[in-house]
Every structure is written in structure tokens, then in C-alpha cells.
Amino acid sequence: MATVKDIAAAVGVSVATVSNVLNGKPNVGSVVRTKVLRAAKQLGYRPNRAAQAMRTGRTRAIGLVLPDLTNPFFPELAQAVENTARSLGLLVCLIDSQGSADGESDGFALLMQHGVDGVIWCPVGARLPAALRKLDRPVILVDRPGLRYPVVHSNYLAGGKLLAQYALRMGHRRVGLLSGPADLQSARLRRDGFVNACPDKLQIVWEVNVGFDGLLTSAAIDALVKHRNKVSLIAAGNDLIAISAIRCLTEHGVKVPEDMSVTGFDNIRWADLVTPRLTTVAQPMGAIAAKAVELMQKSLSGQTIPARHTLFEVTLIERDSVKRL
Amino acid sequence: MATVKDIAAAVGVSVATVSNVLNGKPNVGSVVRTKVLRAAKQLGYRPNRAAQAMRTGRTRAIGLVLPDLTNPFFPELAQAVENTARSLGLLVCLIDSQGSADGESDGFALLMQHGVDGVIWCPVGARLPAALRKLDRPVILVDRPGLRYPVVHSNYLAGGKLLAQYALRMGHRRVGLLSGPADLQSARLRRDGFVNACPDKLQIVWEVNVGFDGLLTSAAIDALVKHRNKVSLIAAGNDLIAISAIRCLTEHGVKVPEDMSVTGFDNIRWADLVTPRLTTVAQPMGAIAAKAVELMQKSLSGQTIPARHTLFEVTLIERDSVKRL
DNA sequence: TCGAGTTAGTAAAACGTTACACTGGTGGCG
DNA sequence: CGCCACCAGTGTAACGTTTTACTAACTCGA
Numbered sequence: 001m002a003t004v005k006d007i008a009a010a011v012g013v014s015v016a017t018v019s020n021v022l023n024g025k026p027n028v029g030s031v032v033r034t035k036v037l038r039a040a041k042q043l044g045y046r047p048n049r050a051a052q053a054m055r056t057g058r059t060r061a062i063g064l065v066l067p068d069l070t071n072p073f074f075p076e077l078a079q080a081v082e083n084t085a086r087s088l089g090l091l092v093c094l095i096d097s098q099g100s101a102d103g104e105s106d107g108f109a110l111l112m113q114h115g116v117d118g119v120i121w122c123p124v125g126a127r128l129p130a131a132l133r134k135l136d137r138p139v140i141l142v143d144r145p146g147l148r149y150p151v152v153h154s155n156y157l158a159g160g161k162l163l164a165q166y167a168l169r170m171g172h173r174r175v176g177l178l179s180g181p182a183d184l185q186s187a188r189l190r191r192d193g194f195v196n197a198c199p200d201k202l203q204i205v206w207e208v209n210v211g212f213d214g215l216l217t218s219a220a221i222d223a224l225v226k227h228r229n230k231v232s233l234i235a236a237g238n239d240l241i242a243i244s245a246i247r248c249l250t251e252h253g254v255k256v257p258e259d260m261s262v263t264g265f266d267n268i269r270w271a272d273l274v275t276p277r278l279t280t281v282a283q284p285m286g287a288i289a290a291k292a293v294e295l296m297q298k299s300l301s302g303q304t305i306p307a308r309h310t311l312f313e314v315t316l317i318e319r320d321s322v323k324r325l
Numbered sequence: 326m327a328t329v330k331d332i333a334a335a336v337g338v339s340v341a342t343v344s345n346v347l348n349g350k351p352n353v354g355s356v357v358r359t360k361v362l363r364a365a366k367q368l369g370y371r372p373n374r375a376a377q378a379m380r381t382g383r384t385r386a387i388g389l390v391l392p393d394l395t396n397p398f399f400p401e402l403a404q405a406v407e408n409t410a411r412s413l414g415l416l417v418c419l420i421d422s423q424g425s426a427d428g429e430s431d432g433f434a435l436l437m438q439h440g441v442d443g444v445i446w447c448p449v450g451a452r453l454p455a456a457l458r459k460l461d462r463p464v465i466l467v468d469r470p471g472l473r474y475p476v477v478h479s480n481y482l483a484g485g486k487l488l489a490q491y492a493l494r495m496g497h498r499r500v501g502l503l504s505g506p507a508d509l510q511s512a513r514l515r516r517d518g519f520v521n522a523c524p525d526k527l528q529i530v531w532e533v534n535v536g537f538d539g540l541l542t543s544a545a546i547d548a549l550v551k552h553r554n555k556v557s558l559i560a561a562g563n564d565l566i567a568i569s570a571i572r573c574l575t576e577h578g579v580k581v582p583e584d585m586s587v588t589g590f591d592n593i594r595w596a597d598l599v600t601p602r603l604t605t606v607a608q609p610m611g612a613i614a615a616k617a618v619e620l621m622q623k624s625l626s627g628q629t630i631p632a633r634h635t636l637f638e639v640t641l642i643e644r645d646s647v648k649r650l
Numbered sequence: 651t652c653g654a655g656t657t658a659g660t661a662a663a664a665c666g667t668t669a670c671a672c673t674g675g676t677g678g679c680g
Numbered sequence: 681c682g683c684c685a686c687c688a689g690t691g692t693a694a695c696g697t698t699t700t701a702c703t704a705a706c707t708c709g710a
Contacts, residue, residue: 003666014690019668027688049439050378051666054695059375061418061439069404070594075394079421086420086431091439093386094419095411096404106411112326113371114386114416214598243598250600269395273539273568275575275600328696339660344698352658376696379665656707663700673690679683 002043010039022047053115061091062296063111063119065104069096071213071240072268073285074122077142080289081120088297090117099124099213105131117300120292123147126183138299140292145309146185150299152291152310156186159281159314160193163235163263164202166279166316171325172233172261177207178220178245180237187212187237190265194235205231214240216248225252232261232325239264239271239280246274246321257323267317277319284312327368335364347372378440386416387621388436388444390429394421396538396565397593398610399447402467405614406445413622415442424449424538430456442625445617448472451508463624465617470634471510475624477616477635481511484606484639485518488560488588489527491604491641496650497558497586502532503545503570505562512537512562515590519560530556539565541573550577557586557650564589564596564605571599571646582648592642602644609637 004022008015013032020028021036028036039045053059064081066074082092093116095107104124108131111119118138126146132139141151167175177194180187187209195204206227210220224234224245236242242264246256254260256276264271267282291310299305329347333340338357345353346361353361364370378384389406391399407417418441420432429449433456436444443463451471457464466476492500502519505512512534520529531552535545549559549570561567567589571581579585581601589596592607616635624630 004668005666015666016668016691017689020689023668025669027686029688032688046434046438048379048666050375050384051695052668053375054373054379054665054697055667055669057695059439064419069394069400072397072400075397075400075403078400078419079394079423082419082421083423083428086435089435091435092419094389094403094407094417096407098404098408103408109371110411110414110416114374114384247598247600247602270595270598273572273595274598275572277572329698330696340697341660341662341699342658345659348698350699354658357658373696376665377698379667379695380697380699382665652710654708657705658703659705660703661701663698665697667695668693670693671691674688676685676687678685680681 001048002045003048004045006043007036007039007045010043011035057115058117058300059115060089061093061114061116063093063095063107063116063121065095065097065107065111065119065121067097067099067122067124068213072270073238073240073266076268076285077122077289080286081293084290084293088293090293090297097124099211101125101127101129105129108132108135118296120296126185138296138305140295140299140305142288142292144184144186145189148307150295150305150307150310152288152295152312153186154283154288154312154314156189157193159265160190160195161197162281162314162316163265164194164197166318167233167235167261167263167322168198168201170261170322172322173201174203174205174231175233175235176205176223176227176231178224178234178236178241179207179209180212180241182209184212190237210237210241212238212240214238214244216241216244220245221248224248225254228252228254228260233322234260234262236262236264239266239268239278242278242280242321243270243274246276246278257321261322263322271317271319276321279319279322280317281314282317283314288312326373327370328373329370331368332361332364332370335368336360382440383442383625384440385414386418386439386441388418388420388432388441388446390420390422390432390436390444390446392422392424392447392449393538397595398563398565398591401593401610402447402614405611406618409615409618413618415618415622422449424536426450426452426454430454433457433460443621445621451510463621463630465620465624465630467613467617469509469511470514473632475620475630475632475635477613477620477637478511479608479613479637479639481514482518484590485515485520486522487606487639487641488590489519489522491643492558492560492586492588492647493523493526495586495647497647498526499528499530499556500558500560501548501552501556502529503549503559503561503566504532504534505537505566507534509537515562535562535566537563537565539563539569541566541569545570546573549573550579553577553579553585558647559585559587561587561589564591564593564603567603567605567646568595568599571601571603582646586647588647596642596644601646604644604647605642606639607642608639613637
């Protein structure tokens with residue numbers, strides 16, 4: 001690989017001058033400037049990131065810390081983040097914490113060691129891992145409000161409301177809630193939006209919390225099966241939970257949507273592939289990811305991002321999993 | 326962050342000695358050795374990767390280049406790769422080429438600039454991107470035999486055969502093939518395994534190639550719908566295709582498995598979540614990923630890996646999408 | 651006792667970059 | 681003319697490591 005020294009030798013100037021040209025610094029004549037630029041292109045010069053990192057402390061790489069790639073919500077996010085980051089010349093370093101706080105800590109430590117310039121993070125839990133305390137780099141949260149960092153996510157409250165109003169319109173009155181983890185604001189807001197939409201008309205008959213990974217606890221299965229006649233609709237915390245619930249119901253002879261309606265949240269690709277197709281709320285994943293990277297980029301270029309929410313609006317996607325009563 | 330200099334100062338030795346201890350070099354007394362080690366631990370020392378990279382040319386980071394995170398096969402792979410890599414102290418840098426060769430080239434360029442030590446790669450096509458030619462670092466292929474690199478994947482041929490034999494056992498005689506891309510060996514082998522298993526008993530009535538991303542072409546939809554009475558089973562190139570096919574069939578009033586049986590390949594998580602649950606062939610994803618990382622690690626530590634296949638055996642997962650005739 | 655060999659440790663250079671302090675040369679202005 | 685300001689460009693230190701070449705002290709055998 002060609003170095004700055006090679007260019008200097010080729011043009012016949014000092015390395016300092018080459019560096020100045022390459023970084024757009026003033027105090028270099030236009031004739032030398034063009035010569036250097038041409039030589040650089042001709043030699044296929046690309047700055048050695050390690051050396052740059054050492055001198056400047058910046059690596060032009062960012063971390064992306066996710067709880068679980070197995071939940072299809074995250075690959076969609078990761079794909080969009082990677083692509084917009086790459087278009088800005090940023091490398092994305094991936095950490096999948098597998099839902100464990102220790103994994104998250106490990107991951108942060110590794111990222112710090114490599115000197116990433118910042119991290120885009122979707123926390124597993126509501127608590128800050130110790131490793132992050134020492135990180136003096138920008139952090140942008142995605143999809144998980146609640147910590148003292150800038151966060152970009154969609155309007156969960158509105159999404160929950162949309163779902164409740166839709167359920168009502170379709171004639172449902174008694175519902176069961178398969179909410180996400182109670183300690184996650186992103187789950188709580190969806191739930192609150194739903195519950196508070198029209199409290200007098202829509203009755204919450206039962207509620208159980210499960211993980212966003214869609215693994216149904218025995219309490220959840222019990223609720224699903226035993227109370228099957230007490231509710232006509234189940235509102236799940238996300239699509240994964242909804243689809244798992246549908247699976248569980250059909251296994252127990254409950255037909256969806258004939259015997260029971262189900263709604264999701266996220267509009268992952270599978271919502272449209274599954275039978276019955278899932279009625280859910282769509283988040284603009286690409287926009288969310290792009291915004292997160294944009295905030296990161298701003299942050300890296302010196303702007304301070306206020307620790308405030310960037311909200312994206314959601315839309316109801318009506319498909320086949322809810323029956324009109 | 327603590328540096329080697331800090332440790333040296335704390336213990337009262339030279340930085341060279343500290344470095345020697347940390348790298349397990351001889352010629353340092355045991356008392357000094359333990360002192361240094363203790364100080365390092367106490368200060369929470371982690372070597373600065375950028376500086377290390379500059380001196381040694383190794384970054385202890387690897388690239389992971391995937392065609393499409395949206396296909397659930399790849400997140401499972403990515404998760405396993407990341408986790409085993411991290412347990413070895415390797416950072417994973419992600420590139421999602423979105424199925425484009427240009428994206429792949431861009432990605433490789435970015436990875437090279439950052440000096441990754443090697444790349445684990447699942448190519449989109451059968452051709453080598455130009456950017457890779459210049460990469461003098463180890464490459465391990467995953468799931469895509471056909472290029473002149475070491476590759477780890479599962480026994481597609483056997484998988485196809487398993488499926489064909491199973492179809493036969495279940496009484497099917499006339500089948501349609503929804504194969505993956507014809508230029509991908511990984512698709513061709515699955516197909517060949519199926520077709521050649523018992524050519525005299527199992528008749529391939531039609532075959533159309535589609536992408537592994539499960540997007541059905543109009544030719545595919547035509548075949549599915551128009552020939553619905555000519556075959557009793559459809560063998561898809563992967564689970565994504567199979568599930569899309571099921572969706573398409575049910576939309577056209579063809580019930581699975583009552584009117585038509587369908588098989589997949591990969592055993593992605595969704596195969597078990599979808600209705601009807603998909604009969605398919607399972608690849609040991611975790612093992613494949615771990616093996617790829619292991620080969621990479623070996624490669625990094627100087628061993629030369631022969632450009633040969635590492636095969637993993639597959640197993641038939643019998644579920645509900647195939648009817649006994 | 652002397653020299654060779656071994657052991658324990660050090661000083662300094664090097665990796666590729668950037669940034670700071672510097673040097674000549676030129677032009678303007680009083 | 682004398683002084684200052686400015687321009688174009690250079691030399692070199694520094695970032696945190698690893699590595700090479702070196703030294704001082706000690707041991708051992710003849």
C-alpha cells in the first residue's frame with residue numbers, strides 16, 4: 001500500500017505538505033496541490049487508518065451494539081445502519097450481546113479497545129453497563145428510550161393507540177395483552193398507548209409480560225389457552241411475540257383469526273409472509289437507522305446532540321390476523 | 326486508557342520489559358513478571374489496537390461480508406460468528422452488500438483500508454470482485470463453494486437427497502422445483518442432490534430458478550399456480566423461498582399441505598413459527614460459524630489452510646408442510 | 651584468573667500519520 | 681530603507697506499540 005511518504009517522494013515535496021494537501025489545509029500552492037492530488041490518485045493511496053487513528057484518536061469506525069440478531073427487527077436495522085454508515089465512509093463493528101448484560105459489557109470493552117468513534121446502541125435492559133461509563137465517545141440509542149442519551153425511535157404511544165382504535169373499530173371489546181418486558185420503556189409505551197386509548201370501551205382482561213425474543217413463558221401459554229374464551233383479541237408487544245402466539249394458538253386448536261384475533265408491532269418482513277398475514281404497526285426502519293447514523297455523524301463532527309428523542313411516526317398495516325366481529 | 330508506559334512507570338521498569346511480559350517473551354525474571362502482570366490488571370490495561378496494528382500490521386479485527394441480512398439465514402450466521410470471534414478477542418466488522426457486487430467491492434475496500442486481518446465471506450455471485458484481488462489476507466468462504474478459497478458449508482448434496490427420499494416415502498411422485506440461483510453452487514448442489522436421488526421414481530415436472538431472497542418472479546408464480554394440479558410437492562431452494570411459495574399458494578386458494586406439499590432448506594428459526602410448520606433440512610449453523618472462525622484464527626496464526634471444503638452433515642426436520650399421499 | 655556463555659533488562663528505532671514550530675522569500679507600507 | 685506580515689513549504693516530535701541491538705552482571709569451566 002502506498003504511503004504519504006511515497007507520494008512525497010514521487011512529487012518531490014515533504015510529507016508535511018502532502019498531508020496538508022490531503023487534509024485540505026491552507027498554505028500550499030495550487031500547482032503543488034494538484035501534483036500531489038494526482039500522484040495520490042495514481043498510486044491508489046488510501047490513508048492507513050491505524051496510523052491516522054493513532055495520531056488523531058479517530059478511527060472512522062463505529063460500533064453497533066444489538067441485543068439479538070435473531071429477532072428480525074434487528075437485521076433490518078443493522079442492514080440500514082451499515083449501508084448508510086458505509087456511504088459516509090464509516091465502518092460498522094458489530095456486537096451481538098445475545099441479550100446478556102455481560103455480553104454487552106464485553107462488547108463495549110472490545111469496541112473501546114479498537115477505539116471506535118462512537119456507538120449506536122440498542123440496550124438489552126434499562127441499566128447502563130459499567131463498561132460504558134468509561135466511554136467518552138458519543139452514544140446514540142435506537143429504539144430504546146429511557147437512558148440519558150440521544151435516542152431515535154418511533155412513536156410507540158401512537159402505535160399502541162392506533163392498534164387499540166383499530167381493535168375497537170373491528171368490534172373487539174375484551175382483549176388480552178402479551179406485552180414486552182416491563183422494564184423496557186419501548187415495551188411500556190406500546191402497552192400504555194394501547195391501554196389508555198379508550199379505557200372505557202376496551203377492557204384488558206389479562207396481561208402477561210414476555211421477552212421481545214418471542215419465547216413464550218408458561219404463564220403466557222396458560223393465558224393464551226385457558227382464557228381463550230374470555231377475549232377476542234390479543235395485542236402482542238411485537239411481531240415476533242404475535243407470531244409465536246399464533247403458532248401456540250393454532251397448536252391448541254384455536255384458529256386465527258376465526259377464533260381469535262392477534263396484532264403485532266414492528267412490521268417485520270415476516271408479518272407479511274406468515275399465515276395469516278399479521279396486522280401490525282409499521283416503523284420506518286430505514287429512516288430510523290439513517291437518522292441514527294446522521295446523528296452519529298453530526299456528533300463526530302463536533303456538534304453536541306441534545307439527549308432528546310427523535311420520533312418517527314408509525315402507520316397501521318391492516319392485514320388478515322384480525323377478524324371483524 | 327492506561328498505556329504500557331504507565332505500567333512501566335508503576336512497576337519501575339522499562340516499557341520494553343513490560344511489552345516482553347505482556348507478549349510472553351523470555352528473558353524476564355519471574356518476580357518482575359508477576360509485578361508487571363499485577364500492575365497491568367490493576368490499571369485495567371488493554372493494548373491500544375491502533376498502535377499494535379501500526380507496529381505489527383495486525384488489527385485483530387476481521388471482516389464479515391454478507392449478501393443480505395434480511396434473509397434470516399445470515400443473522401443466525403452473523404450472530405454465531407460474532408460471538409465466537411469475540412470469545413477469541415476478534416472484532417467483527419460487518420458489510421451487508423445488499424446482494425450487489427458493487428456493494429461487495431466497496432465493502433472490501435473499506436475493510437482493507439481499516440486493515441482487517443482477514444475476511445469471512447459469503448459471496449453474492451460466482452465472480453470474484455476486483456477489490457478482492459488485492460487483498461493479501463486470508464479469506465474463508467461460508468456456504469458458497471465454488472471459488473478458490475477454503476470454504477465451510479453443509480452437505481447440500483446429501484440434504485437434497487434426504488428431501489427427495491422423504492418425498493418418495495411420503496408417496497409423492499411428481500414434483501416442482503423452485504431452485505435457487507443457477508450460478509450458485511450452493512443452490513445447484515441442493516438441486517442436484519434432489520434430482521439425482523431416485524431419478525426413475527421421482528419426476529421433475531417443472532423447475533424455475535429464483536433468488537435466495539425469496540422474492541418470487543412472475544415465472545415462479547405462474548408455475549406455482551398454473552401447474553398446481555400437475556405436481557403434489559414443491560421442493561424449494563431454501564426456507565425463505567418455501568415460505569414465500571406457501572404464501573403465494575394460499576393466496577391462490579391452494580392449501581398447504583392438503584392440496585400441495587412444500588419443503589425448504591436451512592431450517593431457519595421461522596420454519597418452526599410459520600403455519601404450517603415447514604419440513605426442511607437443518608444445517609448446524611453454530612458449528613459452521615464456529616468452524617469458519619476457527620479456520621480464520623488458524624490462518625491468522627500462520628497456518629496455511631488448504632482451499633478445501635469443510636463439510637457439515639445435515640438432518641431432515643420433519644414437520645407439517647408435507648402430506649402423506 | 652580469564653574468557654565465553656547465559657540471564658535480565660534497557661535504549662532507541664520504527665510503523666504512517668498529523669500538528670506544531672520553524673525558515674526563507676516576497677511584497678507592502680510608512 | 682527598514683520593518684512587519686504573509687505565503688509556501690519544511691523538519692520533527694508525537695501517538696503506543698514491538699523489536700532489534702545492546703549492556704551489565706553473573707556463572708561456569710579450564
